[in-house]
Amino acid sequence: MDSPPIVISRDEVKRVLRYIDLIPRLESALAIFSRKNSLEIIQPLRSVIPLSKYNGFLGLMPTYMEQEGILSTKMVCFYKREDGSTLPSTQATVLLFDPEYGNVKAIIDGEVITAMRTAAASAISAKWLMPAQAEVLAILGTGNEALSHYNVFTEIFTFKEVRVWSRTRERAEAFSRSVAGPVKVCVTVEEAVKDADAIVTVTRATQPILFGKWIKPGAHVAAVGACRPDWRELDDELMREAVVYVDSREGATTESGDVILSGATVFAELGEVLNETRPALREKTTVFKSLGLGIEDAVSAKLVLERWEATQ
Numbered sequence: 001m002d003s004p005p006i007v008i009s010r011d012e013v014k015r016v017l018r019y020i021d022l023i024p025r026l027e028s029a030l031a032i033f034s035r036k037n038s039l040e041i042i043q044p045l046r047s048v049i050p051l052s053k054y055n056g057f058l059g060l061m062p063t064y065m066e067q068e069g070i071l072s073t074k075m076v077c078f079y080k081r082e083d084g085s086t087l088p089s090t091q092a093t094v095l096l097f098d099p100e101y102g103n104v105k106a107i108i109d110g111e112v113i114t115a116m117r118t119a120a121a122s123a124i125s126a127k128w129l130m131p132a133q134a135e136v137l138a139i140l141g142t143g144n145e146a147l148s149h150y151n152v153f154t155e156i157f158t159f160k161e162v163r164v165w166s167r168t169r170e171r172a173e174a175f176s177r178s179v180a181g182p183v184k185v186c187v188t189v190e191e192a193v194k195d196a197d198a199i200v201t202v203t204r205a206t207q208p209i210l211f212g213k214w215i216k217p218g219a220h221v222a223a224v225g226a227c228r229p230d231w232r233e234l235d236d237e238l239m240r241e242a243v244v245y246v247d248s249r250e251g252a253t254t255e256s257g258d259v260i261l262s263g264a265t266v267f268a269e270l271g272e273v274l275n276e277t278r279p280a281l282r283e284k285t286t287v288f289k290s291l292g293l294g295i296e297d298a299v300s301a302k303l304v305l306e307r308w309e310a311t312q
């Protein structure tokens, strides 16, 4: 109880965290989240502080899960700018507290947690909402989130073709060389998403890059970027015509430019699908608008600590 916090680095998180363990924890957390029972979870809407001078934001994401004994806060900085910095544009730290006494048990690097839990949440959405015989995956963007999404989607599904698009061909080619399996480099978004069954948008775009007119009816889009109320990745047509699922209704209607500015209706939270209180309309064109939840970081951090302790 009075021992100093354990510090777990990015490399250590990478060593111990596995999708096979993470996905069931996230499914359970998303289901708990959507039951909205304050005896199970307290997770206020994230507070976001704009860092206007630096074109960035600090998000604070506290979570308490009494029955699981988890009290945590993630602090995440994310930037819109591109200035050639070698630091990641999304950086985070997760604090795990002992809820009984308030001492910090662990300080865990949040970069890999953020990338893996976000990709795992998108994969859960695809498990329920992607067409049954999905053959083609398109990834738009080539940053950290693109890589984690490539990893989990190719680990748990079998696609005949994976495509990638970036604003420059060089970046798309570098991404394609950096991953284990074959990836087709596409020069335009339209080429990348034509007849794709699953599309992942993981860019820092602030204006739409993906247009409904290019998408095959029945496709599933996991929309991960555009996490500010005035940022977009998807156009109005796609947002209004697709069935829109979100991680959190409150989050989506407060933070998502794609939801707010298009006037789209939110059909369900992913946790409601997992709880079977709302249907998974797999045969329709679907969008999962992800913004990220503190509860995802909380259960991921607990898992990291457990696995890390087991290997000491």
Ligand SMILES: NC(=O)C1=CN([C@@H]2O[C@H](COP(=O)(O)OP(=O)(O)OC[C@H]3O[C@@H](n4cnc5c(N)ncnc54)[C@H](O)[C@@H]3O)[C@@H](O)[C@H]2O)C=CC1
Residues within 6 Å of the ligand: 078, 088, 089, 090, 114, 115, 118, 141, 142, 143, 144, 145, 146, 166, 167, 171, 202, 203, 204, 205, 206, 209, 223, 224, 225, 226, 227, 290, 291, 292, 293
């Ligand atoms: N939903 C969630 O839980 C999370 C969302 N995010 C968001 O996901 C997005 C990607 O994050 P990271 O991979 O960490 O970022 P990153 O900086 O590693 O990669 C961003 C990618 O977007 C591209 N890009 C930048 N501006 C663009 C534009 N105007 N149009 C098209 N492409 C553009 C970059 O070339 C790069 O390929 C960001 O918007 C980030 O805020 C990040 C973490 C969690």
Ligand SMILES: O=C([O-])C1=[NH+]CCC1
Residues within 6 Å of the ligand: 059, 076, 078, 090, 092, 114, 227, 291, 292, 293
């Ligand atoms: O949940 C998260 O960590 C983030 N969502 C958008 C940027 C970072």
